[in-house]
Amino acid sequence: MKIYGSEVIESSSCPDSEADSQQPGLHKLLHSLRVRVHDSIFVVDKALLTQNCEYFRALFQSGMRECQQEEIHLRCLGALGFVVMLQVLDGEHPMLSSDQIVEAIECAAFLQVQALTKHLINIVNSENCLLMYHTAATYGVWELSHSSALFIRDMYSDLQEDVHTLPSELVEYIESLIPSTYMAVCSHSPSTELLQDFQRTVCYLDEENKEWKVLTHLPISTSTTMAGVAVLNNKLYIIGGVHDVSKKVIDTGFCYNPAGNTWSTIPSPQQLRYNFTLIGHEGCLYAIGGEYNKKAMSSVERYRVSNGSWSFASHLPCPAASLASAKAMSRIFICLWKGKGATDIHEYVPEKDQWLLVTTLIRHQSYGLCMVAHKDNLYVMRNGPCDDFLLCVMDCYNLSSCQWTAMPGQYGNSKGSLFTAVVRGDSVFTLNRMVTTEYTIEDYKWKTKREMEGFGKIGSMYTFLMRLPNASVPSMGMSAALTQDQNLGDLVDSRRLSMQCFEKL
Known part of the structure; x- marks a missing residue:
């Protein structure tokens, strides 16, 4: 017993x-x-x-x-x-x-x-997604079956042989879904009607042709210079940013919905800020830290999409700007530089509105420049011990074992800068002006899987994933209309679509 x-x-x-x-x-x-x-x-x-x-x-x-x-x-x-x-x-x-x-x-x-x-x-991960999907469909746990199906769709080429061992109805549902697409936008200042800058675009990677293409143009008053950029519920949010070297902050936020290829506006945080971290999580946007009037801040604000309002959340342990962040197993983590070779990893717990110290990385030149998550691992990219600033080294922190592991080798330069890495399934996408690289994540090594056309633009870059309906991909010359509709429908209603698929079983 x-x-x-x-x-x-x-x-x-x-x-x-x-x-x-x-x-x-x-x-x-x-x-x-x-x-x-x-x-x-x-x-x-x-x-x-x-x-x-x-x-x-x-x-x-x-x-x-x-x-x-x-x-x-x-x-x-x-x-x-x-x-x-x-x-x-x-x-x-x-x-x-x-x-x-x-x-x-x-x-x-x-x-x-x-x-x-x-x-x-x-x-859900590559090792359990098929089991999760089939079992959840059998027991009628629709939300889980849909999430598992989306994960499988993103890894379809790697899992295709195993996918076809599933019942035909489940395979058809997976194939009906839209996969995630690797996206990028450069640092741009606002434009004007008379002097429109047609380089101010949001682009997507056409993996079949291994080249970058334009999805939409930024509204003329949008700035991506020192802005917060995040995806939430398959919508792109751009908050803050500055006009120019004066660092005057843009006081309007912007939202792009790929389902209708439309832009809308949202309020800015109560505290104007730039050079901050924006994270989308469970129906909310979190504006974390940043600067205002050239002074770093510790304040954090939360935007609830459901009611369109900002409110203050628990402050950071200390003022900080341009924080590296990642979501692992739908948990929010950030890097805080302590100096003297130490970087603190903190977790934000929304249910308690608390920042919790998880671990400290102590390494020579350990300033965390970028952090991504895969399964229950956090990968922290930092400057390597060399003169080439494009090269970086990595350390892996496992959330289950609470242990750090130094990753072998160095990354960057001709293989793409890891400072803008994005994880999809078991792959990591990185880019620079010369090459876009997809790595396969293994236990303690990332192996180059393929290389594609580089993202040939200068300046800071933001990269992310979105699901793009075929109808929303415009021609190169199409400009995006700015609308005031802030309540456009979500791209996928998971419960409705899942029930339509599985009611046959």
Whole structure:
């Protein structure tokens, strides 16, 4: 028999007895529930189950006899999945084996635990995506099945042979989705109607022809110089930026929707800023740090797309500008330079509005210039010990083992600068003026997979991924119209599309 929980109730105990009333922790026991899953018993806080599991919430509110029982027997679940659920509800981020994945999906479906479904989505990778997709479709966990299908679509060429072992309906759904496209935009100042700069473009990589093409032109009043650039819900956001060397800040934000090939405006943060980090996460944009009047700031603001308003969040531990950042398993991480060869990695936890110190990298010349994530790994790119500033070295931090590993070799120069790296599936895309390089990520080495045309423009570059409907890719000469519509539909309604596909199964 396995017991989960800090308190254990023996089968012969009686909480109403006078002796038990003197025991420490009795109050907690009175609000606990024994849950039997096959031969395992778990002692769980009732409030935890009520808050997070639709099944238990409905049970406890039903008035049926079961809601008064001290022990509930779940006959159709596996203990592995229930353990994973409790770990997730306790704030852990476990990586899972195949058996754990199957039972966790079963648990998420039966008990209706959104937090567990969200965790499963966050850990989809090339090793488990097919299992996640097929199992989630079988149990009707539509959000997870759709997210897994999108991941598979992005790696379709690598997974194609295995994909076709799936039922035909599942294969057809994957093939109906739009893959992610590697995108780039250079640093540009605002233009004017009379002196339009037709080089002010957002471009995409045509991987079939191995060349860069224009997707859309920037609105004339948009600046990408020292701006915050991020993608959220498949829409491109450009916030802040400066007019010129005077560093006068643009006081309007811009949003590009590829579904309609349209631009719209949004409010700027309450504190005008430039040279800051912009991150899109779960329906919100986060403007982190930056500068104003040539002074670094520690303030952070959050923009909720649902209500179109900015509000202040917890400040950074110290003022900082141009921070390297990454999202690993849908968790937000940043690099803070401490000096003397040390870089702190902090995580922002939106649910608690807290910055937490995760680890410190101590290396000679360890200033973090760029950070990307793959699975549960953070890769920090930094200056290498050489005279060529385009070359860099990497260190890998594993979030599960909490260990650093120095990556062998140096990267950059003719193979593309890693200071603008973007991860898609098991690949990393990098670029410079001469070449665009795709690397394959292996355990502790990145191997060159292919090289394509360079992004032949000067200045700082922002790179990101978006899903582009074929109809939204305009001709080279098409200019983008600026609209005031700030509520255009999302590119993909995952639940609707998934249900259309899987209702046949």
